Amino acid sequence: xxxxxxxxxxxxxxxxxxxxxxxxxxxxxxxxxxxxxxxxxxxxxxxxxxxxxxxxxxxxxxxxxxxxxxxxxxxxxxxxxxxxxxxxxxxxxxxxxxxxxxxxxxxxxxxxxxxxxxxxxxxxxxxxxxxxxxxxxxxxxxxxxxxxxxxxxxxxxxxxxxxxxxxxxxxxxxxxxxxxxxxxxxxxxxxxxxxxxxxxxxxxxxxxxxxxxxxxxxxxxxxxxxxxxxxxxxxxxxxxxxxxxxxxxxxxxxxxxxxxxxxxxxxxxxxxxxxxxxxxxxxxxxxxxxxxxxxxxxxxxxxxxxxxxxxxxxxxxxxxxxxxxxxxxxxxxxxxxxxxxxxxxxxxxxxxxxxxxxxxxxxxxxxxxxxx
Amino acid sequence: xxxxxxxxxxxxxxxxxxxxxxxxxxxxxxxxxxxxxxxxxxxxxxxxxxxxxxxxxxxxxxxxxxxxxxxxxxxxxxxxxxxxxxxxxxxxxxxxxxxxxxxxxxxxxxxxxxxxxxxxxxxxxxxxxxxxxxxxxxxxxxxxxxxxxxxxxxxxxxxxxxxxxxxxxxxxxxxxxxxxxxxxxxxxxxxxxxxxxxxxxxxxxxxxxxxxxxxxxxxxxxxxxxxxxxxxxxxxxxxxxxxxxxxxxxxxxxxxxxxxxxxxxxxxxxxxxxxxxxxxxxxxxxxxxxxxxxxxxxxxxxxxxxxxxxxxxxxxxxxxxxxxxx
Numbered sequence: 001x002x003x004x005x006x007x008x009x010x011x012x013x014x015x016x017x018x019x020x021x022x023x024x025x026x027x028x029x030x031x032x033x034x035x036x037x038x039x040x041x042x043x044x045x046x047x048x049x050x051x052x053x054x055x056x057x058x059x060x061x062x063x064x065x066x067x068x069x070x071x072x073x074x075x076x077x078x079x080x081x082x083x084x085x086x087x088x089x090x091x092x093x094x095x096x097x098x099x100x101x102x103x104x105x106x107x108x109x110x111x112x113x114x115x116x117x118x119x120x121x122x123x124x125x126x127x128x129x130x131x132x133x134x135x136x137x138x139x140x141x142x143x144x145x146x147x148x149x150x151x152x153x154x155x156x157x158x159x160x161x162x163x164x165x166x167x168x169x170x171x172x173x174x175x176x177x178x179x180x181x182x183x184x185x186x187x188x189x190x191x192x193x194x195x196x197x198x199x200x201x202x203x204x205x206x207x208x209x210x211x212x213x214x215x216x217x218x219x220x221x222x223x224x225x226x227x228x229x230x231x232x233x234x235x236x237x238x239x240x241x242x243x244x245x246x247x248x249x250x251x252x253x254x255x256x257x258x259x260x261x262x263x264x265x266x267x268x269x270x271x272x273x274x275x276x277x278x279x280x281x282x283x284x285x286x287x288x289x290x291x292x293x294x295x296x297x298x299x300x301x302x303x304x305x306x307x308x309x310x311x312x313x314x315x316x317x318x319x320x321x322x323x324x325x326x327x328x329x330x331x332x333x334x335x336x337x338x339x340x341x342x343x344x345x346x347x348x349x350x351x352x353x354x355x356x357x358x359x360x361x362x363x364x365x366x367x368x369x370x371x372x
Numbered sequence: 373x374x375x376x377x378x379x380x381x382x383x384x385x386x387x388x389x390x391x392x393x394x395x396x397x398x399x400x401x402x403x404x405x406x407x408x409x410x411x412x413x414x415x416x417x418x419x420x421x422x423x424x425x426x427x428x429x430x431x432x433x434x435x436x437x438x439x440x441x442x443x444x445x446x447x448x449x450x451x452x453x454x455x456x457x458x459x460x461x462x463x464x465x466x467x468x469x470x471x472x473x474x475x476x477x478x479x480x481x482x483x484x485x486x487x488x489x490x491x492x493x494x495x496x497x498x499x500x501x502x503x504x505x506x507x508x509x510x511x512x513x514x515x516x517x518x519x520x521x522x523x524x525x526x527x528x529x530x531x532x533x534x535x536x537x538x539x540x541x542x543x544x545x546x547x548x549x550x551x552x553x554x555x556x557x558x559x560x561x562x563x564x565x566x567x568x569x570x571x572x573x574x575x576x577x578x579x580x581x582x583x584x585x586x587x588x589x590x591x592x593x594x595x596x597x598x599x600x601x602x603x604x605x606x607x608x609x610x611x612x613x614x615x616x617x618x619x620x621x622x623x624x625x626x627x628x629x630x631x632x633x634x635x636x637x638x639x640x641x642x643x644x645x646x647x648x649x650x651x652x653x654x655x656x657x658x659x660x661x662x663x664x665x666x667x668x669x670x671x672x673x674x675x676x677x678x679x680x681x682x683x684x685x686x687x688x689x690x691x692x693x694x695x696x697x698x
Contacts, residue, residue: 072517073519074519075517196664232615234420238654242657245658263608270534284522288523288526
């Protein structure tokens, strides 16, 4: 018993020394709660955040808010995490950012489990699968942790609220309108998506399909195929080339995914194809391909601001933890500089919508390509 | 010597059986979608699979020594990410120098594999598994959550642009060099000797350690080169690039008749194996096979070809035996 106590003390001291060495902000450098917590809290592959995430403090002063992204090594996720971190640190909270090594639900399950054992106050998840996370998120809620989602949702009854970058129908309408505009109102078009089970991709594609059926304006448009590039440049390239070869009358490709749209843009531009491209893409990735003339493959595209989306999730986490909102429809709160938000009931689930998608075209791409 | 029937000829040459498989594949796909056999399409098969074609040559050498290297796509990502970042942060934009740097990174990675396997007598799959995680991890660490793409690699990506000759020239040169080296040089014959019987090779004065180290270094060099090419062809450097694609390279070799137990395999067979892999991945989306089925069918085709290969091999051996008895 004595030995155990000594070793516990020693490891606590060691962890505290490490913490001090890390140079994290003075306010949070209280002794870590448990000896094992210190190592687990360090994120898998995020150097920038490492200093701030060393360990959750034991006293009530430091509430810890966690964010689980889709995967490491993705600039969109990185910007989102930076917004989240900024919003929470401005309010004096501690942030833990976990980037799973692969964009799979099982990788997320293991990081969420370690967050539960660390006893964080809230977990914001960018779901890699709608249903696979159900068990682990229910476990988190049972442990008293506030669970919310952002970017890509999970099953609605396993989380309190979903921070949606833009309403599904809003994105569907915007993209459909872009396809209508670029095709001139009639002809063949195709979709290049990410993986076939990506929750948000499928929701947007469904919204576009429904619009085509319900609105006679789109009656002359013919969606020839939904291809899946799995968010891999090589496979997206293969799929784009196959679309061009299989459908000689193709006029427009719509790629609502950042990897897919960049791969397709390169294929179209290299081949000097007359097929036009639109969709959702990162400005820094797409700057090379955006232009009105024939030399560029993408006249315009859309996206939201990932930094703002992260901020919104940060403020929502704080509001959930301090009890300002419970996640019920009609709850109102202020998300710092983003303004006032109300939780809405959309498609049978509670959501907070960031705002309409932002249009990137030749007039503003130069100013945005350096931002994200 | 009596005349051989066509059937006999085919069952005696593994490459010939692969050519038959290839022709059947092309006919089937060509009937379903005639545009598959267009010049552009054939050209793109080579372009999109440049990396598989290139790395299969290294994997051939490694597998001839009864080894395997599963760290290649990690080496590729590390080299690719490095040269991507050099451009992103405007340190270097010279295409030739970027190729040299990528190749040097690959050589270092491969040399480490080789030295540990040869001198440390660590099983190749274990050693390369370690480096698989290490180099992939390094790619993530140096990327620091950034990608290099689009405008970052503008100019450099012209080298691998669809229609530019660069990647094809590299492939042709690589295949010619390897064909010559494996068939007619002392180094090439040593690789075969080490693979078919290590002890006999040692006794006959071959420096086994040096041959092994050389083989893995060559593999690393090709993987580094593939990393640079990948960034150029896809105009994108991401830390997870070509994740899991080492299996395509190994599959190309296995389909091409390279034996996992060493000593058997040829450059021509490897080429045909890589070509079959390339045709499969290009053809499946074009014959309107639903996405969910594509991987499944790819697996079935790989198994079918390998089984055919093994059967051919057996018949070959049996016939050789019979001939000796007579």
